[in-house]
Amino acid sequence: MSRESILKAVKANKPDALALPNIDLSVFDEDINLVDRFKENIEFVGGRLLELNGLDHLDTEIKRLYPEAQKIVSCTKQSGLGTVSVSKETDPHTLEDIDLAIIKGSIAVAENGAVWVSDEDMFVRALPFITNDLILVVPKNAVYLHMHEVFEVISKREKTFGTFISGPSKTADIEQCLVVGAHGAISLTVVLY
Amino acid sequence: MAHAEAATKFNKNEAKVNWHDKALWFVRQKRDRQAHKIQGWEHLRDYASALKANVLSNLDTYLIQFEENAKKNGINVHWAANAEEHNKIVHGILQKHNAKKIVKSKSMLTEECHLNPYLEANDIEVIDTDLGERIVQLAKESPSHIVLPAIHKTKEEVDELFQEHLGTQPSGGNPEYLTREARKHLRNKFLKADAAITGVNFAVADTGGFVVCTNEGNADMGAHLANVHIACMGMEKLIPQEKHLGVFLRLLARSATGQPITTYSSYFNKPEEGKEMHIVIVDNGRTEQLSREDFRRSLHCIRCGACMNTCPIYRRSGGHSYDATIPGPIGSILSPGKDLTKHSSLPFASTLCGSCSDVCPVKINIHEQLYKWRQIIVKDVPQPFVKKTVMKAAGSVLAKPKTYDFVGKTARFMLKNTPKSIINSKVNTWGHARDLPEVKGDNFEEWYKKRQKNE
Incomplete structure (x- = not known):
């Protein structure tokens, strides 16, 4: 293994120490309506925002938006629409024909x-990627302005895996024509309640 | 082949060049709109640059810290001094698992190391799963852009490739149809893969985790379905702390494609129960670049491609004209460090307008480094006879005011009085596609003197 020789070469070749910058977050401040800005951006990236007052009608709304969905995985007690149950032990390959994940x-x-x-x-x-359509349910008081705030909020989590999802999967690799639905979910709805 | 020569080939199809030029400029404009939309964009660039400078000056410490934390989380860490060792390590992991079918998401590092041909020679199937990369893989080409690998291909060309390799119907190049077919084709590959290889956008020293960004979701589809995930990273991908992801994730997609963030930014810290995760840290010339004071800032690069989208030369010459893994302005300062003779024409493939440096999210002084490479190249690499002679002549003319005045007068007289067929003759490369500017009466000095006399 080249570990030692690489580290030795880095040590010999690196420049004099430069300080770690202190990031002053006040330069990124903006006095805006967070939900409005979120809505504007999620629509820009091809997603849909559904604003609800509470979750009483969540399932009705989901059925209205995805009337054809048969194989549904619900990972939250907030929705009772799940038809396929999933646990940590589920082989992800069995999820290839899931219509909708909540x-x-x-x-x-x-x-x-x-x-x-x-x-x-x-x-x-694999679930949020392999499902045909995806619904993410987020409380309204969990909308933050920017990524700096977010990393502060999630810093204490148990660090295993997590992902930022912004819109449905997409590609523009054929002549720069935007096509929604590449390998991941082909539609995304975010429910804010 | 020198860059100019390869660019001439690309320029034979004028309509295609014009499209290429405009398409990339459009991406540049999208970048501007996103950059101007958020508060403190220039502060973000300053912080990103300072963070990367801090990383380079403590790189050994951060690498050790990263390794220690990754191992704590059950990730296997490997070190490769060069491309060959990298390929051997990856192959070794695959052999251990008897993995024969591999899906790979975008990684310029594995392109740099020529991993695909190495694995294929060892009887392993490697499928590039980013749509653009799959297109160039089927065409047996290399990516011509680091973010938009198939930007040099027309939709009709993609249509033909897919008919031949995926058995699609002729569609006249319908992007919706072709993307759907690629989705089906690649889904099958994801489901059958024994192992997944991904690149790394950012590796975080204080957590030992790493972030992979895609729009298509291909890195995640591969990594979460296969039992083994191998992430290959150049050693400069490190950042000090998790909170600094805030800075870099805000800059990356905005600079790259004018999106506020990529569709997926996945943060891997621990392998999923029962699965294996490997990281291969690769040097391959990076420590050498680190030693070059004038060029080490090129290691700040986060591979967004903004310098390519804005470059007037890249847009009109195409990525393949650079004949290097990383094309465009950033590639032209990285490649000479690897092979000065092979890449000696690249630092000259620039107008030195500085647009690349202006859009660079980590503030690499790209155009200044291009100029510095030129200084080295004219000393170290034999230059063409005509260029050498012309430069020498120009040097002596510019050094002597009287000669300069005489030559200037003569040139103006000639330009006014010589027939165009002679002025635009073969030796005048400038005149191949355009006319020389019209000559007005006086030179600046004459004009200025007259003006002083209030004539």
Whole structure:
């Protein structure tokens, strides 16, 4: 292994120590309506925002939006629509024909329309990617302005896996034409309640 | 082949060049709109640059810290001094698992190391799963852009490739249809893969985790389905602390494609129960670049491609004209460090306009480094006879005011009075596609003197 020789070469070749900058977050402050900004961004990235007052009608709304969905995984007690049950032990390959996954998102980011989804909320890591359509359910008081705030909020989590999801999967690799639905979910709805 | 020569080939299809030029400029404009939308963009660039400078000056310490934390989380860490060792390490891991079918998401590092041909020679199937990369893989080409690998291909060309390799129907290049077919084709590959290889966008020293960004979701589809995940990273991908991801994730996609963030930014800290995760840390010339005071800042690069999208030369010459893994302005300061003779024409493939440095999210002084490489190259690499002679002549003319005045007068007289067929003759490369500017009466000095006399 080249570990020692690499580290030795780095040590010999690196410049004199430069200090770690102190980041003054006040330069990124903006006095805006967080939900409005989030909505603007999630629509920009091809997602849909559904604002609800409480979750009493969540399932009705989901059925209205995805009337064709048969194979549904619900990773949250907030929805009773699940038809396929999933646990940490589920082989992800068995999820290839899932129509819809409903997952809790713990944080929404106003500046970029992203939602942070953690390992424990998705049960199986492949789920939010392999499902045809995806719904993320996020409380309204969990919308933050920017990524600096978000990393502060999630800093104490158990660090296993997590992902920021901003919109449905997409590509523009054929002549720069935007096509929604590459390898991951082909639609994304974020429910803010 | 020198860059100019390769660029001439690309320029044979004028309509395609014009499209390429405009498409990339459009991406540049999208970048501007996103950058101007958020508060404190220039502060973000300053912080990112200072963070990367701090990383380079403590790189050994951060590497050790990263390794220690990654191992604590059950991730296997490997070290490769060069491309060959990297390929051997990856192959070794695959052999251990008897893995024969591999899916790979975008990683410029594995392109740099020529991993695919190495694995294929060892009887392993490697499928590039980013749509653009799959297109160039089927075409047996290399990516022409680090973020938009197939930007040099027309939709009709993709249509033909897919008909031949994926058995699609002729669609006249319908992007929706072709993308759907690619989704089906690659989904099958994801489901059958024995192992997944991904790149690394950011590796975090204080957590031992790493972040992979995609729009298509291909890195996640591969990594979460296969039992083994191998992440390959150049050693400069480190950042000090998790909170600094805030700075870099805000800059990356905005600079790259004008999106506020990539669709997926996945943060891997621990392997999933029952699965294996490996990280290969690669040097391959990076420590050498670190030793070069004038060029070490090139290691700040986060591979967003903004310098390519804005570069007037790149947009009109295409990525393949650079004949290097990383094309464009940033590639032209990285490549000479690896092979000065092979890449000696690249630092000249620039107008030195500085647009690359202006858009760089980590503030690399790209155009200044291009200029510095030129100084080295003219000393170390034999230059063409004509160029050498012309430069020498120009040097002596510019050094002597009287000669300069005489030559200037003569040139103006000639330009006014010589027929165009002679002025735009073969030796005048400038005149191949355009006319020389019209000559007005006086030179600046004459004009200025007259003006002083109030004539």
